[in-house]
Amino acid sequence: MKEKVQVSGGTGLSAKDVSSGKIFVTDDSLDCAYAWDTGVAVNRYLAELKNGRIIATECRKCKRIMLPPRLFCELCYVPSNNWVYVQDTGVINTFSICHVHWDASRIGEGEKPHLPAVIEIDGASEGMGIMHLLNEVEPDQIKIGMKVKAVWKPEAERTGSINDIKYFKPIE
Amino acid sequence: MSKKVAIVGIGYSGFRTTSTDVSYREMIYEAATKCYEDAGGIHPQSIDSFVASSEDFMEGISIADEYVPDQLGAVLKPVQSIAGDSLQGLASALMQIKTGQFDVVAASAFSKISNLSSYENVLSYATDPAYIRPFQENPYFIAGLEMNRYLYETGTSREQCAKVVIKNRYNALKNPTAIYGAKIDMDDILNAPPLCKPLGEFDKSGHLDGAIVLLLASEDKARELTDHPIWITGLGWATDTPNLDSRTDTLGSARYAELAAQKAYSMAGINTPYNEIDFAEIDDTFSYKELQHIEALKLCGPGEAGELLDLGSFAPAGDLPVNVSGGSLGVGYLHEANGLHRVLETVLQLRGEAGPRQLPGVETGLAFAWRGVPTTTGTAIILSNKS
Amino acid sequence: MRKVAMVGAGMTKFVRRALETPKELSYEAAKTTLDSCGLSLDDVDCVAHGTAPDAFDGIHQNGEYMACGSGGWNKPTMRVFVGGATGVHAIAHGWYHVASGLFDTCLVVCEEKMSSAMPHAQGFFLTIFDSITERPLQPNLLWIFALEMNRYMERYGYTKEDMALAAVNNKRNGLKHPASQFTDEVTVDDVVNSEMMAYPVSRLDVSPVSDGAAAVLLAAEPVARRLTDKPVWIEGVGWTLDTAYWATRDLSYPRYLDKAARMAYDMAGIREPHKQIDIAEPYDPFDYKALHHLEGLQLSPRGKTVELLRDGHFAMDGNMPMCPSGGLLGVGNPIAAAGTMKACELFWQLRGEAGERQVPGNPRLGVAQAWGDLMQVSSVVVAGI
Numbered sequence: 001m002k003e004k005v006q007v008s009g010g011t012g013l014s015a016k017d018v019s020s021g022k023i024f025v026t027d028d029s030l031d032c033a034y035a036w037d038t039g040v041a042v043n044r045y046l047a048e049l050k051n052g053r054i055i056a057t058e059c060r061k062c063k064r065i066m067l068p069p070r071l072f073c074e075l076c077y078v079p080s081n082n083w084v085y086v087q088d089t090g091v092i093n094t095f096s097i098c099h100v101h102w103d104a105s106r107i108g109e110g111e112k113p114h115l116p117a118v119i120e121i122d123g124a125s126e127g128m129g130i131m132h133l134l135n136e137v138e139p140d141q142i143k144i145g146m147k148v149k150a151v152w153k154p155e156a157e158r159t160g161s162i163n164d165i166k167y168f169k170p171i172e
Numbered sequence: 173m174s175k176k177v178a179i180v181g182i183g184y185s186g187f188r189t190t191s192t193d194v195s196y197r198e199m200i201y202e203a204a205t206k207c208y209e210d211a212g213g214i215h216p217q218s219i220d221s222f223v224a225s226s227e228d229f230m231e232g233i234s235i236a237d238e239y240v241p242d243q244l245g246a247v248l249k250p251v252q253s254i255a256g257d258s259l260q261g262l263a264s265a266l267m268q269i270k271t272g273q274f275d276v277v278a279a280s281a282f283s284k285i286s287n288l289s290s291y292e293n294v295l296s297y298a299t300d301p302a303y304i305r306p307f308q309e310n311p312y313f314i315a316g317l318e319m320n321r322y323l324y325e326t327g328t329s330r331e332q333c334a335k336v337v338i339k340n341r342y343n344a345l346k347n348p349t350a351i352y353g354a355k356i357d358m359d360d361i362l363n364a365p366p367l368c369k370p371l372g373e374f375d376k377s378g379h380l381d382g383a384i385v386l387l388l389a390s391e392d393k394a395r396e397l398t399d400h401p402i403w404i405t406g407l408g409w410a411t412d413t414p415n416l417d418s419r420t421d422t423l424g425s426a427r428y429a430e431l432a433a434q435k436a437y438s439m440a441g442i443n444t445p446y447n448e449i450d451f452a453e454i455d456d457t458f459s460y461k462e463l464q465h466i467e468a469l470k471l472c473g474p475g476e477a478g479e480l481l482d483l484g485s486f487a488p489a490g491d492l493p494v495n496v497s498g499g500s501l502g503v504g505y506l507h508e509a510n511g512l513h514r515v516l517e518t519v520l521q522l523r524g525e526a527g528p529r530q531l532p533g534v535e536t537g538l539a540f541a542w543r544g545v546p547t548t549t550g551t552a553i554i555l556s557n558k559s
Numbered sequence: 560m561r562k563v564a565m566v567g568a569g570m571t572k573f574v575r576r577a578l579e580t581p582k583e584l585s586y587e588a589a590k591t592t593l594d595s596c597g598l599s600l601d602d603v604d605c606v607a608h609g610t611a612p613d614a615f616d617g618i619h620q621n622g623e624y625m626a627c628g629s630g631g632w633n634k635p636t637m638r639v640f641v642g643g644a645t646g647v648h649a650i651a652h653g654w655y656h657v658a659s660g661l662f663d664t665c666l667v668v669c670e671e672k673m674s675s676a677m678p679h680a681q682g683f684f685l686t687i688f689d690s691i692t693e694r695p696l697q698p699n700l701l702w703i704f705a706l707e708m709n710r711y712m713e714r715y716g717y718t719k720e721d722m723a724l725a726a727v728n729n730k731r732n733g734l735k736h737p738a739s740q741f742t743d744e745v746t747v748d749d750v751v752n753s754e755m756m757a758y759p760v761s762r763l764d765v766s767p768v769s770d771g772a773a774a775v776l777l778a779a780e781p782v783a784r785r786l787t788d789k790p791v792w793i794e795g796v797g798w799t800l801d802t803a804y805w806a807t808r809d810l811s812y813p814r815y816l817d818k819a820a821r822m823a824y825d826m827a828g829i830r831e832p833h834k835q836i837d838i839a840e841p842y843d844p845f846d847y848k849a850l851h852h853l854e855g856l857q858l859s860p861r862g863k864t865v866e867l868l869r870d871g872h873f874a875m876d877g878n879m880p881m882c883p884s885g886g887l888l889g890v891g892n893p894i895a896a897a898g899t900m901k902a903c904e905l906f907w908q909l910r911g912e913a914g915e916r917q918v919p920g921n922p923r924l925g926v927a928q929a930w931g932d933l934m935q936v937s938s939v940v941v942a943g944i
């Protein structure tokens with residue numbers, strides 16, 4: 001059977017090709033700045049985080065209690081302006097033990113790995129999770145299904161941010 | 173290609189310089205809700221496909237198409253983004269319907285330019301990283317080069333460009349969604365601080381936040397959803413080279429507009445555009461662009477636009493009203509949502525819903541969008557209220 | 560409906576860091592594709608273009624910048640964008656250009672140059688997360704995949720060894736691909752023992768960031784028949800996006816792919832995909848994804864995929880060869896180009912032109928798929944001879 005696969009170009013370079021000056025490089029650091037409007041729903045979410053509470057919205061049609069809160073139910077496509085407080089506890093839906101930073105550099109020796117998780121928040125509808133971090137737990141002890149509780153920053157340090165919750169830690 | 177396609181719903185929100193009270197999601201939700209109401213109260217679950225138009229750097233989000241579905245009611249539906257002007261997004265929606273696989277498709281776009289505090293930087297990142305960017309010039313310099321060349325090649329005067337600004341900002345006074353409406357003098361424009369000479373501060377349109385959603389449908393579906401379908405009879409788009417140094421023969425003209433229009437006219441069966449088109453909404457990102465585009469779109473001969481403008485041909489009461497809405501100079505510049513804005517205004521006129529700026533007895537309108545410097549992409553669409 | 564076929568295909572090598580600029584990579588893929596069917600740019604009516612985030616290249620309006628490289632100069636050219644799913648979606652994008660009747664031929668070109676991003680392309684993925692409710696946590700791209708992989712494994716009791724089987728399979732297939740950047744076979748042990756990135760994801764579970772481009776030429780039926788006696792027909796296309804609130808979804812099953820696949824199969828008139836499809840190119844940026852996607856594609860019952868994999872069902876000589884190209888794990892992952900590479904593979908395999916890695920038994924129907932965004936979008940193309 002004859003091969004007719006057409007491949008051309010794609011000349012591989014090594015790091016040395018660049019460092020030795022064989023290949024010229026144009027450097028540029030991008031300088032972009034944004035200030036995103038949080039809007040009605042997320043603004044209230046952040047304001048309540050500053051108060052040390054988690055707030056959700058309920059859809060009057062499908063009755064889902066949704067996190068993060070939103071001004072409209074994306075499924076029923078109706079406004080969802082019924083605000084309800086939910087707990088600051090929840091259940092680990094899934095987690096990871098991450099040994100690299102956001103820029104792909106490895107965490108240093110002795111540095112603790114990042115522990116991101118999806119946490120289904122108590123009081124919100126089933127499956128309504130948010131992404132956050134875990135702590136005060138040995139990585140190898142984390143299990144899917146574990147109950148966790150938010151550890152808040154002291155009130156004076158809260159700024160109206162998802163980081164007003166420092167992390168979640170296992171309870172019981 | 174027998175399948176006819178109509179615009180059956182329009183909705184918009186915003187058109188302000190800032191919109192701090194709402195997130196982009198909430199702004200689009202409002203526009204989409206209005207659009208679906210306008211199309212007989214259709215529920216988004218009955219819409220077959222959704223097309224958004226956006227560019228990542230404008231939003232500060234990589235892979236910004238992630239955030240499209242929810243506010244359109246499009247969760248688990250065919251949804252895609254076009255990295256282009258929203259009139260290209262609309263073209264994509266049109267093609268989907270013409271395949272026969274889709275009956276109703278939504279096209280959406282928005283601008284939250286007020287959230288981007290380094291717009292000029294972002295714009296400069298659209299220029300070639302090796303050839304152009306090292307100059308560290310504000311990319312408006314390309315508009316300066318184009319304008320100078322256009323004036324040189326056609327004999328159009330600086331004053332004629334200024335008259336575009338006067339016309340469009342005056343037209344905008346009759347448009348309640350326009351925020352740059354004004355009665356200004358020639359002297360104001362000519363004495364304004366230069367931007368990139370001959371381009372001055374008044375020759376460029378001002379930024380705007382806003383969201384627009386339009387709904388397209390196949391013929392049968394269109395008649396079901398609305399009593400006033402506006403038919404898309406022609407559409408075309410084209411891209412010239414992005415390499416500034418390869419554009420020596422087209423810096424003064426707008427070849428992309430000419431190519432896009434050729435395709436749109438041939439689809440619509442239009443042979444003499446000047447006679448067959450009643451009015452036009454044409455890109456006026458910069459003052460000279462309106463004149464240059466009018467010529468490239470064959471709405472007059474080469475170099476004649478300035479003179480016809482002097483004669484009042486493009487005024488609301490003229491033979492071929494251009495930018496009765498106020499255009500980008502009068503309404504404001506909505507970035508990738510510009511194309512849909514021009515279609516929105518054209519549809520309002522063809523439906524007879526344009527209020528104090530309504531043109532009498534119009535049947536066929538042309539809308540044309542350009543993506544701004546440093547791009548060379550334009551899209552033309554012909555709309556008609558006659559089936 | 561107007562029938563549309565692939566009549567030519569071509570690609571560049573996938574490499575860690577390419578000498579060529581994005582424009583040059585696009586040109587190589589486009590030109591090779593035109594050469595493969597004996598056409599010139601004059602024969603191309605329009606260009607459908609795909610590339611994933613602009614942040615990699617640091618170029619705003621990247622589609623405009625690339626236009627002349629991909630053959631779009633003075634033509635209708637339009638860039639489509641659905642994150643990682645772009646490479647296969649671009650085929651659907653090209654398909655409706657032609658199926659609509661607006662154009663007779665369409666050149667589909669997808670390119671990705673990830674090596675320009677410093678210090679690492681992964682850093683730019685921070686900006687895919689919700690700017691207000693997620694980005695302040697400084698997430699990295701691996702997180703969401705690790706979270707999804709963990710949930711998938713937990714749901715069916717799969718182990719890391721199970722997942723590694725997919726990497727071994729695809730990397731072995733890829734060794735025979737002339738564009739591949741790999742030369743060595745790997746074992747399950749190699750994968751499981753490779754450096755831990757984000758549990759449960761180890762280095763060899765992941766496909767490498769790469770530079771490259773791939774292209775296909777689409778033509779309407781009469782043109783296609785004139786150009787070749789073996790057109791590869793686009794039988795069906797499908798794509799779906801799920802909610803952006805990704806943490807509220809069942810991560811163990813790709814329902815976005817379920818819907819996209821059904822859309823494509825409906826169009827193709829396929830009722831029993833697991834019996835009717837001969838070859839599958841599920842999207843495999845991570846080994847678990849290949850398996851996850853086989854389930855979403857309705858080619859394997861949920862939770863039974865590892866069993867079938869161990870039984871050789873998805874091997875080159877099995878009933879349903881998985882990623883005969885080698886996939887992203889075996890050839891490389893220049894994001895949008897990698898998806899289009901899968902469509903190229905269907906083209907070569909269904910024409911019997913895949914040489915050393917030709918799937919035996921004259922395959923007649925294949926499916927290619929890509930996936931992306933916040934684990935929420937899939938695009939599917941079904942092609943047949």
Ligand SMILES: [Zn+2]
Nearest residue numbers: 059062073076
């Ligand atoms: Zn609801």
